[in-house]
Amino acid sequence: QVQLVESGGGLVQAGDSLRLACAASGRSFSTDILGWFRQGPGKGRQFVAAINWNSGGTFYADSVKGRFTVSVDRAENTVSLEMKNLKDEDTAEYYCAASNRGYFCTIDGCYAYWGQGTQVTVSS
Secondary structure (H helix, E strand, O other), rough: OOEEEEOEEEEEEEOOOOEEEEEEEEEOOOOEEEEEEEOOOOOEEEEEEEEOOOOOOOOEEOOOOOOOOEEOOOOOEEEEEEOOOOOHHHHEEEEEEEOOOOOOOOHHOOOOOOOOOEEEEEOO
């Protein structure tokens, strides 16, 4: 019954900004880590960013550090990923995921719950 539903993807030009949202429901996420992963064409799933639902602490992949910001709105049960200065290499299907292991993890196996994904395409 746990659901993570991503939204906000679309087609943008290099240098543009985009905000993705992950609507979370079906459980208490108060002790969870909410992560964002992406998978480009012909590529494996790649860690992007994560946030501690309770504390708001964040962790980012080096490839997006300084450009992407992950945040949580606990009242709305929503996690957002603000993406700035988008590049061609950011083109991917973006997934929201939740981990109940209680610590930051960049491995997809740490995350028990996954959304369906939302496509981000960056053109130049």
